[in-house]
Amino acid sequence: MQHFSPALPPMDADPTFDLPEKKILETLPPQQLVAIILRQQQIINQLRHALLQIPGVPEVLHPGAPAPPEPHLALVSEDTVCYFPLTGGNCWTIGRSEDNSIVLSDRWMSRNHAMIQRLGQGEFYLIDLGSRNGTFVNGRRVSIPVALHNGDRITFGQTELDFFNEPFAPLFADNAALSLLQSEGSSTALLHVRRLLTVLVVDIRDFTKLTRQLEEELLSELIGTWFHRAGEIIRQYGSWVDKYIGDAVMAVWIHESEEIGCQEICHTLSALEDLRLMTGELHQQYPLPWPLRIGSGLNTGYAMVGNTGSGDRPDYTALGDTVNAAFRLESATKTIAADLAMGATTYHYLVQSCPTPVPFQLQVLNLKGYEAPVPAYVGTFDDLHSFLDQALKSRDTLH
Structure with missing residues (x-):
């Protein structure tokens, strides 16, 4: 299950960077600051790697970070980009219910809203499961299975995601x-x-x-x-x-x-x-x-x-x-x-x-x-x- 909840707080609101600590950091020599930065980056990379080992957990990055190479959905918020990888299977259900492959907290979505299926030729199809408010691809409502193409914008309720899949x-x-x-x-x-x-x-x-x-x-x-x-x-x-x-x-x-x-x-x-x-x-x-x-x-x-x-x-x-x-x-x-x-x-x-x-x-x-x-x-x-x-x-x- 891949779950997305509200966006993370902005970096400048992080309580670990309050005013006294900032003053201390300003007094440190450049070499020590570089060492602290490298150590923090190492910790972040280790945490990110551990998170990705958990099945069904989406990858959350800042907007400037490079996108993953595998097929995925991307949900962009003001401070983060949430990537939902479409790998390790051939069918992903999407909706508010916790039993979906991808869970989106949007009250305008149905509990079981839609499904993405990967077919034999590597194509991905989007199928609406009878959602109350519909599923849309590039502004057009989905009634029969629709083939997804790289860069398509998908709308579920009030949530928009972008589909990415580099061709073979x-x-x-x-x-x-x-x-x-x-x-x-x-x-x-x-x-x-x-x-x-x-x-x-x-x-x-x-x-x-x-x-x-x-x-x-x-x-x-x-x-x-x-x-x-x-x-x-x-x-x-x-x-x-x-x-x-x-x-x-x-x-x-x-x-x-x-x-x-x-x-x-x-x-x-x-x-x-x-x-x-x-x-x-x-x-x-x-x-x-x-x-x-x-x-x-x-x-x-x-x-x-x-x-x-x-x-x-x-x-x-x-x-x-x-x-x-x-x-x-x-x-x-x-x-x-x-x-x-x-x-x-x-x-x-x-x-x-x-x-x-x-x-x-x-x-x-x-x-x-x-x-x-x-x-x-x-x-x-x-x-x-x-x-x-x-x-x-x-x-x-x-x-």
Whole structure:
């Protein structure tokens, strides 16, 4: 937990520098004054180092001091700058309540006001959690996840913080170089390697129509809850949220070899099933005009994977046609009245590795941006539920 309370008193109000002591200091020779100053600076550095070893404690410096190099939020007051580092995790909640990662004492803020999430490509997204007075980035209210950029001004209630995150420099290499980078713990380069992966794209249906019927505060709370729970589900199944795009999320599963087993693909499908169930239950928590639904696209293939992490905490993002096709497949489900569409490669891995009959049907789709029609396998969430249920029973029988 990182906590910020009122600003420190000005230096000239420090009781250790009252008039008698100042008179004594004025009588000392310059060499002794220098020794006292150096000793005091040494004590300050030791205290500062000890403070930073405490998890969740922000760094408080005077305005003229250099900012830390890692991603952080900066709260500037008249006499101090309070730095909240965004490191050592991938999610930070912000609000008045003591159970937040960053606690701000602002009565205009909600108890659980907002959340910052770090995604695979090293980008940071800000999500409002349905706060009463809203969250703003550069003066614009946040209703869906907003990507933060270096120097952005964020407003929570009456508190303003600046976001800082220096960009990485891109670098291309092979798997051996990736291993070398991770072993050396480098965090200054973005390394791309070619990997086999499965991409899942999930989109909230009829979101535009929903925005016209819900009040802004309710919409922010609903979307914030959905994205937060979606991230938890995706992490539970061994992946991470790689992108937020409007009302959609993208997740990636990296495969260690070309022999993809049934369990690996079923991990992705199980995540999708849980996302569907979670989405359908939200109307029990919020007064919605209709139950929320999602659509999805899945695709398996090779893509360039970038490592933006370091040491024991690598983070990845994927680029290339495999990723683009997953988005196009999801978009196509809206026009063919299907809940999900998967690429032919994903389907073939399922058929080859799973003893359970795969219920999805072949359709040839005209995907945006593709000159030739693309074969895909489509189905409903009832088909998905039935397949996963039978696959689980088959696995239990084999064991």
